[in-house]
Amino acid sequence: MQRVLTLAMAGVFALLVSAQAQAQTINLTAALSGGNEVPGVSTGAAGTATATLNATTGVLTYRVEVYNMPVGT
Secondary structure (H helix, E strand, O other): OHHHHHHHHHHHHHHHHHHHHOOOEEEEEEEEEHHHOOOOOOOOOEEEEEEEEEOOOOEEEEEEEEEOOOOOO
16 A cells, blocks of 8 residues: 555656646737727738747747838838
């Protein structure tokens, strides 16, 4: 009985440790448009933004793409 309990505890411990080792990521996206501003703005410009946070390492990567921006902006 002692051996079964020890093996069960070791199995639970191994599962917990492996779950902690997996990277935890958070993905965020946003649509960029004049209508999303407060107050809303009429514009032909638009874009997208994406960000990924790796909570395990603390690294944030992001990408912002814009289209039809007026010249001189």
